[in-house]
Amino acid sequence: MNASMMANDGEPDAEKAFFVADLSQVYRQHQRWVSCLPEITPYYAVKCNPDPYVLRLLAALGTGFDCASNGEISRVLSIGGVDPSRIIFANPCKANSFIRNACKLGVDTMTFDNMDELYKVARTHPRAKLVVRILTDDTKSLCQLGLKYGAPLVTVPALLTKAKELNLDVVGVSFHVGSGCYDPTVYSDAIARARYTFDMAKEAGFSFTLLDVGGGFEDASFEQAASVLKDAIEEHFPDRRNIRVIAEPGRFYVSKAFSLAANIIARRAPFSDSAEMTTGNDQPSVMYYINDGVYGAFNCILFDHQVVHPYVLSINGSFHVPSSEPGFGSGIG
Ligand SMILES: Cc1ncc(COP(=O)(O)O)c(C=O)c1O
Structure with missing residues (x-):
């Protein structure tokens, strides 16, 4: 926020x-x-x-x-x-x-x-x-x-x-x-x-x-x-x-002591009114872009074969930033 x-x-x-x-x-x-x-x-x-x-x-x-x-x-x-x-x-x-x-x-x-x-x-x-x-x-x-x-x-x-x-x-x-x-x-x-x-x-x-x-x-x-x-x-x-x-x-x-806080900075949304579209291969059609990647903090995925576990920050189960836009599944927990 x-x-x-x-x-x-x-x-x-x-x-x-x-x-x-x-x-x-x-x-x-x-x-x-x-x-x-x-x-x-x-x-x-x-x-x-x-x-x-x-x-x-x-x-x-x-x-x-x-x-x-x-x-x-x-x-x-x-x-x-x-x-x-x-x-x-x-x-x-x-x-x-x-x-x-x-x-x-x-x-x-x-x-x-x-x-x-x-x-x-x-x-x-x-x-x-x-x-x-x-x-x-x-x-x-x-x-x-x-x-x-x-x-x-x-x-x-x-x-x-x-x-x-x-x-x-x-x-x-x-x-x-x-x-x-x-x-x-x-x-x-x-x-x-x-x-x-x-x-x-x-x-x-x-x-x-x-x-x-x-x-x-x-x-x-x-x-x-x-x-x-x-x-x-x-x-x-x-x-x-x-x-x-x-x-x-x-x-x-x-490794347990540090968590990365990343923002969603962009979204590739479907060109449809339907709330959620899938591409046919079970991949969500909506992609969220965050402000870090494999050239930065996520290099551990390439070099250390780590699996990262993203989660969305919320207060009492609701998101920080209320949105008038519809929500979409992103595949992350
Ligand atoms: C020489 C040496 N010692 C210690 C470490 C730390 O290893 P680990 O993080 O697996 O304990 C590494 C690798 O990161 C290393 O190359």
């Missing part, structure tokens, strides 16, 4: 879509995390939603941060009070300038999964604490990140040997089972692979102290995933006195 009044008054941005955030949801997800996985420190994946209020809340709750770029590192440090040691630069393929900048800012922990990255780090941040990102089974996830990242286990010994040669310090292992993981049992296999990597590291002369179990946590299956993870860690890492376990949850923390 406000938007249409402001638009009438000439306000150019009046009808922009906007997000409504409920930060208590972020807090609740954190409580769930702490109660199910007290041993695993979450490093929130900033790329999922870099909103400063989310970052501030999570910083106050004591999480770490998984950053994938210079921009994300700056955002986290700019909120104040976050020591760079609470950041993992979890992008295995970084620009030289990004690594140099991380070095300057004191962000030392960073992932790698290929030989070239080791040469880059040796040149630009020789005292980095490296984490080898391994490939795990991501076939049970909506977004299969293994297409881009993760060293197959057979390549790990050569990577570790090269790291030794270059005098680099490799401190641990990370993986990501893929975002939108719908079969949490994959965490078990991933932990077994991480264990194998710890053993290979020992052979290569490294003493790993960091296990990073990545992201992929879903709201609906979180408790099940947590239980699989805990059991697998107990089985494969029974003695964890010198091992810090962290994770990189992203969507789990923020």
Whole structure:
């Protein structure tokens, strides 16, 4: 209602879509995390939603941060009070300038999964604490990140040997089972692979102290995933006195907390007096156009294979803006 009044008054941005955030949801997800996985420190994946209020809340709750770029590192440090040691630069393929900048800012922990990255780090941040990102089974996830990242286990010994040669310090292992993981049992296999990597590291002369179990946590299956993870860690890492376990949850923390408010800005109506026409293939003939799309907030449909659930805002069952025009079914609930 406000938007249409402001638009009438000439306000150019009046009808922009906007997000409504409920930060208590972020807090609740954190409580769930702490109660199910007290041993695993979450490093929130900033790329999922870099909103400063989310970052501030999570910083106050004591999480770490998984950053994938210079921009994300700056955002986290700019909120104040976050020591760079609470950041993992979890992008295995970084620009030289990004690594140099991380070095300057004191962000030392960073992932790698290929030989070239080791040469880059040796040149630009020789005292980095490296984490080898391994490939795990991501076939049970909506977004299969293994297409881009993760060293197959057979390549790990050569990577570790090269790291030794270059005098680099490799401190641990990370993986990501893929975002939108719908079969949490994959965490078990991933932990077994991480264990194998710890053993290979020992052979290569490294003493790993960091296990990073990545992201992929879903709201609906979180408790099940947590239980699989805990059991697998107990089985494969029974003695964890010198091992810090962290994770990189992203969507789990923020997806429930944000709703997009969009306006209907146009309507393609039927050229008929009848209240509702159908095109013959069960599609409503009336199409409503909203002020956001797949090039904006709805890119999650293309990239993350998400299904969005639209609903119409109403007060006590009636619409905000009374209309003299007839209503039409649109196919949304
Ligand atoms: C390296 C890394 N860590 C963590 C995440 C967060 O994953 P999710 O949102 O599935 O928890 C992603 C992907 O978004 C990622 O690429």
